[in-house]
Amino acid sequence: KNQVEQSPQSLIILEGKNCTLQCNYTVSPFSNLRWYKQDTGRGPVSLTIMTFSENTKSNGRYTATLDADTKQSSLHITASQLSDSASYICVVSLSYASYDKVIFGPGTSLSVIP
Amino acid sequence: GAVVSQHPSRVICKSGTSVKIECRSLDFQATTMFWYRQFPKQSLMLMATSNEGSKATYEQGVEKDKFLINHASLTLSTLTVTSAHPEDSSFYICSAGGGQGDQPQHFGDGTRLSIL
Numbered sequence: 733k734n735q736v737e738q739s740p741q742s743l744i745i746l747e748g749k750n751c752t753l754q755c756n757y758t759v760s761p762f763s764n765l766r767w768y769k770q771d772t773g774r775g776p777v778s779l780t781i782m783t784f785s786e787n788t789k790s791n792g793r794y795t796a797t798l799d800a801d802t803k804q805s806s807l808h809i810t811a812s813q814l815s816d817s818a819s820y821i822c823v824v825s826l827s828y829a830s831y832d833k834v835i836f837g838p839g840t841s842l843s844v845i846p
Numbered sequence: 847g848a849v850v851s852q853h854p855s856r857v858i859c860k861s862g863t864s865v866k867i868e869c870r871s872l873d874f875q876a877t878t879m880f881w882y883r884q885f886p887k888q889s890l891m892l893m894a895t896s897n898e899g900s901k902a903t904y905e906q907g908v909e910k911d912k913f914l915i916n917h918a919s920l921t922l923s924t925l926t927v928t929s930a931h932p933e934d935s936s937f938y939i940c941s942a943g944g945g946q947g948d949q950p951q952h953f954g955d956g957t958r959l960s961i962l
Contacts, residue, residue, distance in 0.1 A: 773937075773956070774956065775852070775939050775953030775956050776939075776953045778950035778951075834951065836890050838888065841887070
């Protein structure tokens with residue numbers, strides 16, 4: 733069964749601290765993995781996208797890692813800011829003939845407090 | 847970057863009303879668009895895949911006569927919630943793009959539907 737799991741479900745950290753979010757998946761055939769940030773009441777916005785051959789990708793204070801062997805990914809946020817408070821969703825794509833079908837993780841709700 | 851516009855952002859209407867939600871790709875063409883539904887504190891659930899010029903593909907459990915999808919052009923897909931009831935109240939989000947390779951899906955900002 734194609735499935736994406738995320739941990740923790742929710743997280744509260746102090747402003748300026750670092751944090752790491754986890755994503756485990758059982759998806760085949762794997763195409764790529766993306767991390768999205770979704771602010772409350774808004775649509776998700778792509779942070780990083782990683783294909784099978786990529787291990788690490790950074791986007792500013794966000795760094796994503798991918799271990800295709802263990803089917804695990806992490807999103808590390810450095811020097812958190814209040815604006816980082818959001819839901820972070822791990823999305824894994826299956827490769828079909830004309831488009832990728834995506835499987836969404838349940839998300840991790842991050843709250844950054846002063 | 848690619849932009850997906852969704853309209854309206856919020857709808858409040860009486861039970862029994864039909865509601866149409868539009869999803870537009872503003873600076874690119876999208877032969878495929880996706881419609882999602884999201885309940886509070888839950889992740890997005892794919893409802894259907896909208897295919898330009900052909901019938902939409904619905905996920906298991908989604909009533910196609912309840913949620914009508916029309917993808918008449920390469921930049922516009924519409925979702926009509928017919929005879930909406932309070933249980934249809936939800937956050938509906940569309941996306942476009944995300945073709946094979948490393949291109950992400952681009953999401954609209956969602957439509958908050960509240961049926962009284």
